[in-house]
Amino acid sequence: MVSGHSRQDEHRSQGIAPSISWVSSPNTVKYGSLSVADGTVDVSCPEHDGEVVIVWTERGGPPVSAPAGPGGFGSKLVSRSLGQQLGGSIVYDWPPEGAVATLGMSGARLAA
Numbered sequence: 001m002v003s004g005h006s007r008q009d010e011h012r013s014q015g016i017a018p019s020i021s022w023v024s025s026p027n028t029v030k031y032g033s034l035s036v037a038d039g040t041v042d043v044s045c046p047e048h049d050g051e052v053v054i055v056w057t058e059r060g061g062p063p064v065s066a067p068a069g070p071g072g073f074g075s076k077l078v079s080r081s082l083g084q085q086l087g088g089s090i091v092y093d094w095p096p097e098g099a100v101a102t103l104g105m106s107g108a109r110l111a112a
Contacts, residue, residue, distance in 0.1 A: 033061030033098050050107045051088075058098035066094040086110060 033039030039061040046053050058064075071079075082088040088105030 028058060031062070032064070033058035036061050039098075047107060052105050052107050052110055054103040056099075056101040056103075058100070061098055063096045064094050064099050065096070066092075 028034045028041065033041055040059050042055075042057045042059070044055045044057075046055075079090055082090055082103060082105055086105035087109045088103060091102045091104075093100040093102070
């Protein structure tokens, strides 16, 4: 399920696309909620106070736990890209029922 404000600005979409594609990487299909028939992913895109937030929530898959270690190349690339290009950040939560990734970024930087 996807919910949130409609965005028709092509340039904004290009700025977010690499981060979304990393969050929705094959790991979701291999190990996460989409590795089982009843698993789901919900993507919501609320906006408030000039910040755009994308919340990726997995449910119905195998139990999850926080990965050991600092994260790999992809995690670091997304974090740096969001911070430097879009004035944002990414936060991961690992409840047993499914991974949650919250991407926050400046609406003004997306519009630039």
